Amino acid sequence: MRIVAAMSGGVDSAVAAARAAEAGHDVTGIHLALSRNPASYRSGARGCCTIEDANDARRAADVIGIPFYVWDLSDRFHDDVVEDFMDEYAAGRTPNPCLRCNEKIKFAAVLDRALGLGFDAVATGHYAQLRTGADGLVEMHRAVDHGKDQSYVLGVLDQQQLRHSLFPLGDTSKPLVREEAARRGLLVADKPDSHDICFVADGDNAGWLAEKLGERAPNRGGDILDDATGEVLGRHSGTFGYTIGQRKGLRIGRPAPDGKPRFVLDIEPVSGTVTVGPRERLAVHRLRGIKPRWCGTVPTELDGPDVTVQLRAHGDEHRATVVVTDGPEGQEVDVELHDAAYGIAPGQAVVVYDGTRVVGSATISATERVPA
Structure with missing residues (x-):
């Protein structure tokens, strides 16, 4: 060839x-x-x-x-x-x-x-x-x-x-x-392996985004809120500097009453609000994917001990039940996780496996957290 x-x-x-x-x-x-x-x-x-x-x-x-x-x-x-x-x-x-x-x-x-x-x-x-x-x-x-x-x-x-x-x-x-x-x-x-994102020269994603987005960002500043009380804990200079599950660099200034670290739970770019809380509030048990791409035959439902999903490039596999439905804007993928995953954000990809075989992938549009 x-x-x-x-x-x-x-x-x-x-x-x-x-x-x-x-x-x-x-x-x-x-x-x-x-x-x-x-x-x-x-x-x-x-x-x-x-x-x-x-x-x-x-x-x-x-x-x-x-x-x-x-x-x-x-x-x-x-x-x-x-x-x-x-x-x-x-x-x-x-x-x-x-x-x-x-x-x-x-x-x-x-x-x-x-x-x-x-x-x-x-x-x-x-x-x-x-x-x-x-x-x-x-x-x-x-x-x-x-x-x-x-x-x-x-x-x-x-x-x-x-x-x-x-x-x-x-x-x-x-x-x-x-x-x-x-x-x-x-x-x-x-030669060492490549790391980080190739077009971010120094690996500082937040700094690169702050420079490149400029006035394109819907809201360049806003409040950092406590998930439990709604209290304003601090201010930030742009929601693009945060990702769900982030722990470091929150600049809150004081610890939680129980002394445990806080994590980013939600990001609302229109209002500029970043909500933080304890790690257990990051636990996700359902998610929805859009714009799926299939490696072969389009499935309708996948279940069983060999069906798993991966939610990060080097993340863990999670046993799951996967159902493909027709939504208002095309196919949608509903995933029920058999064990909770933490820090999963819209925009990430969910990749579906049957054993070692890749079935396909979709872009995560929404997640559902384990009830508090």
């Missing part, structure tokens, strides 16, 4: 490209230029969008012996990922930009361009596994290395995208990938 290998400049994508070439595929390496000004993105080895990363990817392609190109998708990335990130925070929600990048950029814009150029598939360094099911559909499963499993952020992929994807690292642990990179002479063998 003719394969486009998306090379971020890290060790995982380099080894994935090398494995694809070694398997006999006709591989072309590409690096995605996602920043309109790469010099403004994070320097060093913490990100995936720097000039340094592009150079690392080019050197890896030279060692592997494959052609290499840079594809400029900065405008598409800004519109579909960065703007979405800002809009969601301004609305009081908590988005996952990596998941949105996979949906809109790596497996939409890149795949569309690759197919248009006559390529058959896109290979990436994500940790997930693909298998063909008994019904002939391509199934996505968790990686062998559950500690590095990235199926959560790939839960937005549909059947068409899965049929044109390759994940060569799904059967390997991260330490073995690094050892293999060293054996192959790839200089990125010891």
Whole structure:
């Protein structure tokens, strides 16, 4: 097959490209230029969008012996990922930009361009596994290395995208990938993993949002209220600086009467109100998802000991009952958790699993807390 290998400049994508070439595929390496000004993105080895990363990817392609190109998708990335990130925070929600990048950029814009150029598939360094099911559909499963499993952020992929994807690292642990990179002479063998959000240069999400949102924020200041008494505990300079479940940086100034820490329970961007309270008030037992994306056949109801949901990229699995219904604006996903989850915010993704198989995902629109 003719394969486009998306090379971020890290060790995982380099080894994935090398494995694809070694398997006999006709591989072309590409690096995605996602920043309109790469010099403004994070320097060093913490990100995936720097000039340094592009150079690392080019050197890896030279060692592997494959052609290499840079594809400029900065405008598409800004519109579909960065703007979405800002809009969601301004609305009081908590988005996952990596998941949105996979949906809109790596497996939409890149795949569309690759197919248009006559390529058959896109290979990436994500940790997930693909298998063909008994019904002939391509199934996505968790990686062998559950500690590095990235199926959560790939839960937005549909059947068409899965049929044109390759994940060569799904059967390997991260330490073995690094050892293999060293054996192959790839200089990125010891390069640290990327962290945080690639377009937030210093990892300070709240500071970045305060600078970028400007007057777009519906309310740049407001009260911090106690959930139990309604008392005003302090002031803040923007709801976009808070996420549900946050404990640090609340700037309340005094502890709760019982001495226990407070957490952000609710965010209301229109009034500018942030409500805080004890951790037990964060317990969620039901949630609703909208805009679902299914990896294969659309389910109607999922229940049983193997049905779970994951609510964060590296979060726990929760046994659940999942029901798909038709709502006023399309399909909706109702999830009843068999054990409570804490700090779940609208805007996050709920990814549904049947054993190790990814069924699909949806964007959380509402949660229902365990009664006090």
